[in-house]
Amino acid sequence: MPRNMAYEASSLGEDLLWELMRRGSLAMEVAERTKDNVYAVFHGHLVPVAQEPLLTPFSVSLSSQGPVEVSFEGNFVILTAHAQPLSIGRPGESPGEIKGWPELVKLASVLGSLLRGDLDLHVSRLALKLLEEGWPDPEAVIEGAQRYVGAGAGSTPSFDDFLAGYITGWGRSLQARLDLSNTTHLSRAILSEVLADRDYLVEVARVRECAKGRGDLLHHSLRVASMGGSSGIFMLLGVTSALLQRVGEKDVLLKLWRSIGGTHRSP
């Protein structure tokens, strides 16, 4: 993303939007830049800014036209509202039954087959081991996950992507704490948000809700899978794993991970 350039935004995360409409403009310091994304910070929250950002309650979605002016000045992103943009809203958790899990598993297994490279396949084996050993207790999974935080390549390591999906999939019913000192700055920021807000990863949370019949499961699964290189696929596998654990489908869960290449077997 070039510096000292002006853009426009068509949609904003609902929390950031509320603040912007209240104040009229916001200035946020840039915390990190990747090839296609800028991450700023607002009141301690990570603000992804891109044409196709990670969708969160604080995201800024750039477009060719929009009611919000977005300027990059030095190390700051300045938002100025001329009218109200669209809101990226949290889906919220519903109490519905997770009836869509069979379709989700089929999609996740096919999309999961795109994982390549020793490191990603290694992470898939770690996830399989963790889920098998921790069954049926999600807190045991989180406890076991502690030693793998930061495993994998990229600005958000693959294991962390899986974990973000898994925690989102469990929703508020899971109490989770993690020491995030061993991972990247960006991943730490995202996982911290996910631990505090189970709808922070809006698209992943939508998959969780679509599995309960609230929306188009294929559409939202593909939205998640399309994120980054393998990040989205690990998030999709994470949310699918949580939902399978919630419905007690241990055999399917293990089969899913083995279908991707995980070979861990219980002794």
Added chain:
Amino acid sequence: MSLREEIEKANQMAVERMMEASALWVDVVEAGRKLAVFSQPTILHAGPPVEWESASGPLRGALIGATLLEGWADDPQSAERKLAKGEIRLLPTHEVGVVAPMAGAVSPSMPLVVIRDPKYGNEAYSNLNEGIGKVLRYGAYDETVLKRLKWMGSELSSAFKAAVDQAVKERGGMDVKLILTQALNMGDEGHNRHVAGTSLFLNELVRYMIMSDLPKEVTLRVVDFVKGNNFTFLNFAMAAGKVMTLAAHNIKYSTVITVMSRNGTEAGIWVSGLGKTWFTAQAKIPQGVLFPGFRPEDANPDIGDSAITETSGFGGFAMAAAPSIVSWVGGSVQFAVENTERMYQITLAKHRYFKIPYLSFQGTPTGLDLRKVVKTGIEPTINTGIAHKQPGVGQIGAGVVSMSIEMFKRALRHYAQEYGI
């Protein structure tokens, strides 16, 4: 074996077979003699199945023209009535191994070129190319169009038949894949530019025509026709593409796309591991360069089987090989290069034989992967002709179009139901 490994193995096999398939021109034969489907009045058309009611203008025009050519009606109005009543059956070309550009109308008296792949035992067919402008494949059907088609079905096809018989006698047939390979090194991309391909084809054709003792005036008329129509080789390249993708088709677990085609209303695909099931979405309107006097709103949604070229690893996917094509389809050389580079993201391999000089002789992007298309959201780019939306007008330009992501999403859902755990 895990699902991932099954898919990987199946896709490797599909791509290997697609690249290794041979494509020999071995015959010219009347469609009605080659294909059993013509036992009742039938016209083949490009793309996924379509009925008269939803057929686009250029397809309707081509169907009317083919009906008149066969003598099934005396005038366009009665041809239209017969077609509307369903008295003439419509069938997709791909379902019987045929590929034909634009409307793709193939009726029983039309000559088909036969392309054979001895390695994997497949055959594919295409009709003969009429040229550009006012031609049947773009929906024109006036007297000049029908007269040309009649000549093509008699003198031209007889001359081609004599030549190809000679080629078979001398060398087992004419190697279309070899011509295509050379043409990609000479500035063609194999879909919308066939300047090199047609010249190379003519080089071989002339020798075989001379050897087959055709009358001098016939040879001259055929040479002049081929020389005057740079798209002559397109139909041979398409049938070669079809025979290559047939070698990759019907492989269990494979996510390789083996058909992309459009009928002017809808576009559709086949997936290797899912047989002959069509997955469709609305066909898009191409963007490009229009002939003088036409406007963008005249353009019909995309039409034709010619996307078999991209499906088999050339055409729009090899745009970087053909910088001159931008004068025909629009855009810039940089766009052509970027397009090829983008296609690498949704394919499985670089072609072993089709190379791009400008990209340091890298192989062309080959083996379109259904999963990669939906994962990346990158729609395959097709180089195409632009037909007027009204029947009877013909070609109005050329350009670029993409295949809608929606059909790939539908295919993925079906694939997941079939093979997902």
